[in-house]
Amino acid sequence: MSTLRAPNPDHQAPEGFQYFPPPLEPAEPGARRTPAEEARTLLAHSTVATLATLSDDGTPWASMVVFGTLPDGAPVLFVSTLAEHGRNLERDARASLMVAAPITNPDPLQSGRVTLAGRFVKPEGAREEEAREAAYKAMPYGRTYAKFGDFSLWVLEVERVRWVGGYGIMGSDDAAAYKAATVDPTAPNADHAVSHLNEDHADALLQISQKLAGYPDATAAVATGIDRYGMDLSIDTPRGKAPARVGFAEPATAADGLRGATVELAKKARA
Amino acid sequence: MSTLRAPNPDHQAPEGFQYFPPPLEPAEPGARRTPAEEARTLLAHSTVATLATLSDDGTPWASMVVFGTLPDGAPVLFVSTLAEHGRNLERDARASLMVAAPITNPDPLQSGRVTLAGRFVKPEGAREEEAREAAYKAMPYGRTYAKFGDFSLWVLEVERVRWVGGYGIMGSDDAAAYKAATVDPTAPNADHAVSHLNEDHADALLQISQKLAGYPDATAAVATGIDRYGMDLSIDTPRGKAPARVGFAEPATAADGLRGATVELAKKARA
Numbered sequence: 001m002s003t004l005r006a007p008n009p010d011h012q013a014p015e016g017f018q019y020f021p022p023p024l025e026p027a028e029p030g031a032r033r034t035p036a037e038e039a040r041t042l043l044a045h046s047t048v049a050t051l052a053t054l055s056d057d058g059t060p061w062a063s064m065v066v067f068g069t070l071p072d073g074a075p076v077l078f079v080s081t082l083a084e085h086g087r088n089l090e091r092d093a094r095a096s097l098m099v100a101a102p103i104t105n106p107d108p109l110q111s112g113r114v115t116l117a118g119r120f121v122k123p124e125g126a127r128e129e130e131a132r133e134a135a136y137k138a139m140p141y142g143r144t145y146a147k148f149g150d151f152s153l154w155v156l157e158v159e160r161v162r163w164v165g166g167y168g169i170m171g172s173d174d175a176a177a178y179k180a181a182t183v184d185p186t187a188p189n190a191d192h193a194v195s196h197l198n199e200d201h202a203d204a205l206l207q208i209s210q211k212l213a214g215y216p217d218a219t220a221a222v223a224t225g226i227d228r229y230g231m232d233l234s235i236d237t238p239r240g241k242a243p244a245r246v247g248f249a250e251p252a253t254a255a256d257g258l259r260g261a262t263v264e265l266a267k268k269a270r271a
Numbered sequence: 272m273s274t275l276r277a278p279n280p281d282h283q284a285p286e287g288f289q290y291f292p293p294p295l296e297p298a299e300p301g302a303r304r305t306p307a308e309e310a311r312t313l314l315a316h317s318t319v320a321t322l323a324t325l326s327d328d329g330t331p332w333a334s335m336v337v338f339g340t341l342p343d344g345a346p347v348l349f350v351s352t353l354a355e356h357g358r359n360l361e362r363d364a365r366a367s368l369m370v371a372a373p374i375t376n377p378d379p380l381q382s383g384r385v386t387l388a389g390r391f392v393k394p395e396g397a398r399e400e401e402a403r404e405a406a407y408k409a410m411p412y413g414r415t416y417a418k419f420g421d422f423s424l425w426v427l428e429v430e431r432v433r434w435v436g437g438y439g440i441m442g443s444d445d446a447a448a449y450k451a452a453t454v455d456p457t458a459p460n461a462d463h464a465v466s467h468l469n470e471d472h473a474d475a476l477l478q479i480s481q482k483l484a485g486y487p488d489a490t491a492a493v494a495t496g497i498d499r500y501g502m503d504l505s506i507d508t509p510r511g512k513a514p515a516r517v518g519f520a521e522p523a524t525a526a527d528g529l530r531g532a533t534v535e536l537a538k539k540a541r542a
Contacts, residue, residue: 011353012420048379050321050369052333060331062323062369064384082282098321098333107411108319113335140378149283162355
């Protein structure tokens with residue numbers, strides 16, 4: 001649900017290539033979630049991922065897994081050594097896990113995804129109990145397979161986080177940032193808020209684009225995303241379509257905080 | 272859309288563990304698609320995958336990619352060296368690609384997925400042109416990025432195929448089998464055929480289960496999948512729920528061949 005945003009200056013673009021029309025007036029850069037916050041939020045709302053492990057010949061092996069998540073954000077797997085990834089982990093616990101947001105955009109590359117890289121460990125003591133519960137919650141047959149000798153519980157000790165939110169929107173974070181980050185409480189309401197804004201408040205989105213996003217020549221605007229820090233817009237101008245980000249005055253702190261925050265933004269644009 | 276099937280004898284199951292009630296009468300094992308055919312069919316209907324590559328420290332890196340497919344089944348990527356996977360491929364072209372069917376089952380582990388492992392090469396000559404067209408077809412911005420110096424075209428030379436269709440349903444194939452396999456022509460109609468069978472032909476499914484699948488004590492049955500070789504059933508019995516596979520007399524060869532094949536099966540069960 002992200003849209004084309006800031007061009008990456010590192011691209012070897014052809015001379016004079018224009019990504020999208022720039023703002024005509026200076027606009028405050030809208031705050032957004034950190035890569036670690038994006039990752040924590042994606043994991044909190046998913047149980048399916050792709051695991052990359054090392055096969056016995058040293059080549060990288062991609063496989064689908066179902067995962068649980070511990071309160072500190074660590075992903076949990078419960079896998080069999082009958083599966084290649086299970087055997088791989090026993091031999092070499094270095095791995096990464098890719099979690100993607102549900103793809104709703106016609107262009108999947110505009111969809112959010114995160115890779116968590118690190119090393120899997122077999123948890124012990126209280127951590128094992130906690131991990132087991134997290135795995136069972138995600139796996140309908142988890143409790144059944146607990147009786148099988150070929151299944152093991154693994155917890156990923158996350159060492160680095162790479163988030164891609166769409167074209168030109170990406171970033172990295174380290175283990176400490178990932179542990180410290182929190183899940184965006186507004187995430188479960190984001191899709192509904194975006195639909196509601198586009199269906200019933202096109203006028204407010206246009207005013208926000210003209211007054212707060214730096215596009216006084218905007219002729220129409222749609223919301224393409226929203227989170228506790230602000231909203232993403234796709235703005236029509238006579239110069240072409242432009243993506244923009246507008247931040248809230250204060251981050252929304254509760255699940256139902258998006259409505260109040262967008263009303264504030266609309267008021268500010270009207271003032 | 273697969274369901275619990277044959278138990279894997281290699282599982283370290285607890286003594287006396289029963290996966291599901293066995294058939295009461297001998298039934299012909301229903302033919303099914305080979306792992307290579309499953310892979311060719313999955314790739315033909317998807318453009319999103321997870322790539323596993325090797326990062327500079329030798330650890331496996333999972334990342335989302337959009338891919339095209341060549342007529343011989345080889346997947347094509349068009350990626351930037353600004354992305355970690357793009358840099359990884361330049362350094363070490365060994366990789367694997369995981370493609371999953373859309374997840375419709377409440378238990379994602381019952382859903383089909385395939386891993387293709389091999390080595391990426393930069394295509395040349397006519398192969399390059401063909402690969403470029405395949406990539407553009409899958410990537411909305413492909414033609415735009417063709418002008419960027421940091422993008423490269425890669426074709427996976429598939430060395431091995433691993434398919435998992437659900438619990439206990441899996442298999443492997445080699446490069447030759449993958450190249451020789453064809454896409455199941457009935458795949459685009461499978462979801463509709465399953466819905467139609469379950470909505471309008473519960474009686475026929477029950478008869479097929481009782482007469483052809485080896486479950487004379489079946490009390491109800493639903494179709495959980497269908498393909499050119501036959502159908503998958505989930506059968507209710509007083510002894511519990513059982514998965515079963517029933518093959519068609521002849522494989523369906525055309526896109527619209529599922530109707531005729533299931534009518535034949537229903538007739539055979541009634542006879």
